[in-house]
Amino acid sequence: MAWDFSTEPEFQEKLDWVKQFCEEKVEPLDHVFPHAVRSPDPVVKAYVRELQQEVRDQGLWAIFLDRELGGPGFGQLKLALLNEIIGRYPGAPQMFGAAAPDTGNIEMLAAYGTEEQKKRWLEPLLNQDIFSAYSMTEPQGGSDPNLFETHAVRDGDEWVINGEKWFTSAGRVADILFVMCTNGMFVVPRDTPGVEIMPEPRNHNHIIYRDVRVPLDHLLGPEDGAKVLAQRRLGGGRIHHAMRTIAQCNLAFDMMCERALSRKSHGKVIAEHQMVQEKIAESYAMIRMLRLYVLETAWKIDQTSTQEARTDIAAVKFTMARVLREVSFNALHILGSLGTTDLTPLQAMYANAPTMGIADGVDEVHMATVARRVLRDHAPHEGYFPTEFIPYKREAAWRKMKPVLDARPDLAASAEAYQRYFAIRRR
């Protein structure tokens, strides 16, 4: 019997350490020095490095990276258990060397980079000596990569890139940009002449690449391989988002329960009002379902591959956005007016739900993927009626049971009697 939902004690110790470290060190840092990891202040940076050394000493640095790519190689299931703790604290992924968009870019570099490319970019990215961004989406189209136009042309010992990208997260503060072109994935240092970052939007940047020249060895992976690299990058990222979303949902749920037990209305604590109980019970069940689905999908990836688990990764992707929306809405609602302010994390969490349904591919595209892939295991029926049409089933049952009934006249007589009885009832 292989089903087992328990965590091995040695790994549970790691999880306990992570929880305590996040509560005692990461959360206070988030409030006192928001975005500390990127702070230009050397004193803050030195303190961050001290905390990160504690993470390294626990063997928990860059936890997302497989062993063959140079990481600790926990696998996706253990990573899910870690992420459902870390995801509660905005600054924790960076504190563990596991924050997007660097994680996906690191994965691409580790999987497809040459030794020279890894030395130049992977090592400093892993050490957070530099930061990166991912430039794929274009203003004229995001969901359909066939609409992308950014292109590189070879000119002597350089590539010349022209195109326009939209919503490159943290592009403005990145040292290097991974630019998806129609004919390959390129690494472009942000300060290369011709990289023009538009003033708006502030955090997810609109970037024009105008005659941007990079040496030939800035092509990552094979020429024309951009879509394969992008799939590799995004596949892992989606399930990691889902793991952290469980943490966000748990945070909303804890806040909802605390408030329900603390607040009185119409003669009782609101936790005793049935409509509040409904929200709590439904939220609880939704989070449990999401968690089981994420853990099962993570387990499947460990047993097979991201590619093999693609249907479930896509289904998890749109499910998490929905669960986050419902649970954060319920929590916000139960906190009443306070929930609508920015004095708790709930309003930002609720506003983030539609974002989760768009980032890393819109939900509709993932739903279409799921439907297309699951339909491969089904076939149309013949004739007018479905396979489960009861008269067909009955006829088939009689055919199947005929040898038994032929061999046992007593059973055949009973079958005839049943037949007559049900024929009367059906009239």
Ligand SMILES: Cc1cc2nc3c(=O)[nH]c(=O)nc-3n(C[C@H](O)[C@H](O)[C@H](O)COP(=O)(O)OP(=O)(O)OC[C@H]3O[C@@H](n4cnc5c(N)ncnc54)[C@H](O)[C@@H]3O)c2cc1C
């Ligand atoms: C927070 C955030 C961070 C992001 N970071 C990055 C980043 O770092 N780098 C980067 O390159 N991009 C990034 N993106 C962009 C993201 O990849 C795109 O937003 C996404 O691919 C959708 O593209 P779009 O915004 O152009 O929407 P569109 O493609 O225009 O889609 C808009 C709507 O059209 C409908 N639609 C589209 N296609 C279909 C379809 N096939 N079937 C049914 N309905 C459909 C859906 O309702 C969809 O929501 C980020 C987005 C967000 C929200």
